[in-house]
Amino acid sequence: MTGKRGRPSAAEVTARDERVVDVVVAVLSDEGFEALTFDRVAADAHVAKRTLYGVFGDRAGLVRAAVLRQHAYLGEAGDAGDDLRSASRAILAHLLGDEAIGIHRAIIAAAARHPSLAVEFYEEGPGRAQVFLAxxxxxxATVTAGILFTALLGELHRRRLLGLAGLPTPDEIDAQVDGVLCALGLSG
Structure with a gap:
C-alpha cells in the first residue's frame, strides 16, 4: 500500500475542499441542482462519501460551500478596501463571474422544488453581501444596502443570468460601480 495514513495536513484539507467545491460548481453550472449527488461529487473530486457527509453534511451544505466561495470578499475585508467603492467593486467582480452566475442559475431553476435551498442561498449570498455593503x-446615507446592492447588479447581472452578456471587463465593472454610486449620491 502506497497511500499515506493518518490525518491530512491543513494544506491537504484545503486542497480537498477546493476540489469538492470545484466539482459542485461544475455540476450546478452544467447540469443543475438535481444532478448534484454525493456519489457524483465523491467520484469526481476523488473524496470518500463519508468525508463529504462529515465536512458538508448534506447537498445544501455542498451548495453553501460553493456560494460562500463566491462571496470570498467577505473574508478579504482588507483586500476589498474600507471604502464603499472598493467594497462595491469586490461584490460585482465576484458575483458577475462565471461560477457565481452558474450557481445562481441552478438555484433559480431548483427554487420552486427546494424552497429551503433558495432561502439559504439568499441568506448566505445576497443577504450577506448587503450586510457587507451596509x-x-x-x-x-439615505440609501439602504438593499437598494445599493440591487442597483449595482442591475442590468449587468440580469444580462449575465440570461446568457446575453459575457464576463464584464474590469473597466465595465468600474463604470457600473461609479455610475451607481454617483446616481445614488454616494460618490465623493
Missing part, C-alpha cells in the same frame, strides 16, 4: 455605507 458596513461600508456612510452613517448619513
Amino acid at each position: 458596513s461600508h455605507l456612510p452613517a448619513d
Whole structure:
C-alpha cells in the first residue's frame, strides 16, 4: 500500500475542499441542482462519501460551500478596501463571474422544488453581501444596502443570468460601480 495514513495536513484539507467545491460548481453550472449527488461529487473530486457527509453534511451544505466561495470578499475585508467603492467593486467582480452566475442559475431553476435551498442561498449570498455593503455605507446615507446592492447588479447581472452578456471587463465593472454610486449620491 502506497497511500499515506493518518490525518491530512491543513494544506491537504484545503486542497480537498477546493476540489469538492470545484466539482459542485461544475455540476450546478452544467447540469443543475438535481444532478448534484454525493456519489457524483465523491467520484469526481476523488473524496470518500463519508468525508463529504462529515465536512458538508448534506447537498445544501455542498451548495453553501460553493456560494460562500463566491462571496470570498467577505473574508478579504482588507483586500476589498474600507471604502464603499472598493467594497462595491469586490461584490460585482465576484458575483458577475462565471461560477457565481452558474450557481445562481441552478438555484433559480431548483427554487420552486427546494424552497429551503433558495432561502439559504439568499441568506448566505445576497443577504450577506448587503450586510457587507451596509458596513461600508456612510452613517448619513439615505440609501439602504438593499437598494445599493440591487442597483449595482442591475442590468449587468440580469444580462449575465440570461446568457446575453459575457464576463464584464474590469473597466465595465468600474463604470457600473461609479455610475451607481454617483446616481445614488454616494460618490465623493
